[in-house]
């Protein structure tokens with residue numbers, strides 16, 4: 001670490017940052033006071049006094065911000081950008097206004113509200129945690145207890161503790177890494193253990209220096225609005241006087257670029273198999289196991305086959321009970337990217353006789369009513385397939 005504000009100066013820098021944040025923050029739904037907070041009006045620029053509160057003692061004063069809304073927004077913001085999250089967040093809060101209403105929901109309802117955000121294990125974890133929090137009568141405020149909840153890692157625990165309870169707990173996300181890398185002139189990313197520790201130590205110093213909720217969210221906001229990846233607006237930056245990169249003119253080179261994870265192309269077929277069953281038209285769906293691509297997400301079966309004969313062989317070996325099905329190619333091609341997989345799938349259709357293939361489907365496969373697809377399919381990939389199939393399916 002070469003420069004940047006040292007202990008005595010971190011406080012001055014953190015104060016400059018929170019003054020900037022109070023004046024310049026975007027109005028976002030999770031920043032509004034909530035009905036139960038006891039705080040009226042305006043955005044929550046100033047936290048209530050928290051004298052004596054420490055990271056490990058549960059605080060007695062009301063939360064600065066609703067922990068439930070903080071938690072849901074932070075989890076959603078790990079999935080996608082702010083502009084997209086606003087709509088999801090508002091709909092979510094209409095449907096599940098508090099942790100108790102979420103705790104009472106069915107998993108299918110939760111997955112439906114999450115549909116399109118991706119990474120569905122997050123939505124499942126959210127439900128597990130809501131049930132635990134509701135059963136214990138509310139959110140814990142300490143980092144340690146928050147970390148014990150499913151789906152809550154270092155970042156989210158720090159965000160809830162600081163943004164909701166104003167406890168001096170650090171957070172670190174991509175925005176903060178960029179800001180700290182520039183302010184301190186650190187030409188590395190938090191990859192190795194020591195590198196991570198260097199960033200977390202700085203994050204801790206900032207959270208301890210001044211009002212933690214304001215400082216942490218101010219750092220995020222600075223990274224989003226001013227200290228942007230390209231063309232940072234250094235002239236408008238409240239940290240310009242403290243910034244090593246600004247002094248050295250190195251802001252465009254910091255932080256160093258991430259080594260890109262090689263993307264994997266998946267070429268093959270996705271099969272829509274229909275039969276008329278007890279519930280009318282039924283569709284064959286598959287739930288991939290933990291070690292498979294799209295783990296845990298209901299999808300149409302996907303086969304890594306280069307051509308139709310290859311598909312027919314793969315189909316017969318996966319589903320011997322349906323070996324007689326005639327697989328017919330359709331013109332649709334589904335292109336879709338999830339994590340580092342880039343799918344390019346041709347669509348094939350199979351029509352089976354009434355009740356055919358009901359008895360001994362292999363593990364993971366199931367017949368589901370066509371009319372339920374909108375509810376059952378939550379991942380964008382099978383949703384795209386369903387749309388491509390058009391009215392024949394519905």
Ligand code: ADE
Pocket residue numbers: 028074077082217220221224
């Ligand atoms: N990104 C992560 N958390 C955020 C927040 N609370 N506000 C804006 N952007 C964010």
